Amino acid sequence: DTEVTQTPKHLVMGMTNKKSLKCEQHMGHRAMYWYKQKAKKPPELMFVYSYEKLSINESVPSRFSPECPNSSLLNLHLHALQPEDSALYLCASSQDTGRQEKLFFGSGTQLSVL
Amino acid sequence: SQQGEEDPQALSIQEGENATMNCSYKTSINNLQWYRQNSGRGLVHLILIRSNEREKHSGRLRVTLDTSKKSSSLLITASRAADTASYFCASHSGGYQKVTFGIGTKLQVIP
Numbered sequence: 001d002t003e004v005t006q007t008p009k010h011l012v013m014g015m016t017n018k019k020s021l022k023c024e025q026h027m028g029h030r031a032m033y034w035y036k037q038k039a040k041k042p043p044e045l046m047f048v049y050s051y052e053k054l055s056i057n058e059s060v061p062s063r064f065s066p067e068c069p070n071s072s073l074l075n076l077h078l079h080a081l082q083p084e085d086s087a088l089y090l091c092a093s094s095q096d097t098g099r100q101e102k103l104f105f106g107s108g109t110q111l112s113v114l
Numbered sequence: 115s116q117q118g119e120e121d122p123q124a125l126s127i128q129e130g131e132n133a134t135m136n137c138s139y140k141t142s143i144n145n146l147q148w149y150r151q152n153s154g155r156g157l158v159h160l161i162l163i164r165s166n167e168r169e170k171h172s173g174r175l176r177v178t179l180d181t182s183k184k185s186s187s188l189l190i191t192a193s194r195a196a197d198t199a200s201y202f203c204a205s206h207s208g209g210y211q212k213v214t215f216g217i218g219t220k221l222q223v224i225p
Contacts, residue, residue: 042215090157107156
């Protein structure tokens with residue numbers, strides 16, 4: 001199994017809603033990532049988890065709250081988002097950090113904030 | 115600072131032709147990677163070249179790296195309509211797995 005699975009594929013939420021994005025991998029990877037991608041732009045790194053601990057937070061606003069319950073799962077909790085947060089949210093994993101590893105990406109969650 | 119700026123940003127070629135995309139980066143890297151993204155989908159890893167390598171091949175892909183010029187190029191030979199996608203270079207720097215993507219090249223291969 002070389003898949004990274006993201007749910008939901010599409011999400012529409014209001015600015016007062018609370019929602020969560022989910023990501024799962026069963027490749028035994030110990031590093032997991034959240035990226036945000038606006039239309040016609042490159043992915044921008046948000047968070048990196050290494051061995052279930054948050055290792056990188058790229059100064060992301062607190063309305064985005066990541067969680068890594070175990071080595072296979074990664075969540076992104078959303079609360080009080082703004083319309084400008086509408087984007088494709090991509091989860092990725094790699095075998096480890098600190099090594100020259102390639103990233104495996106999920107198909108993303110297309111988020112619209114109304 | 116933005117790592118990885120691709121050139122050209124858009125490229126349209128006929129099927130069977132070769133496509134060359136260039137990438138420049140600003141800081142020292144551990145490796146440089148190339149990814150492909152079909153519209154609105156996740157990215158797929160194509161090839162990784164380490165900082166001590168100069169050229170690498172994988173099927174129809176050829177990647178070069180010039181660390182003195184902080185640049186890389188991706189060549190796709192004998193292009194196919196199915197190669198139509200956006201291509202991103204991504205640089206890995208630092209001790210942690212901080213992979214930063216360039217702005218990308220949108221490739222269209224016309225059948």
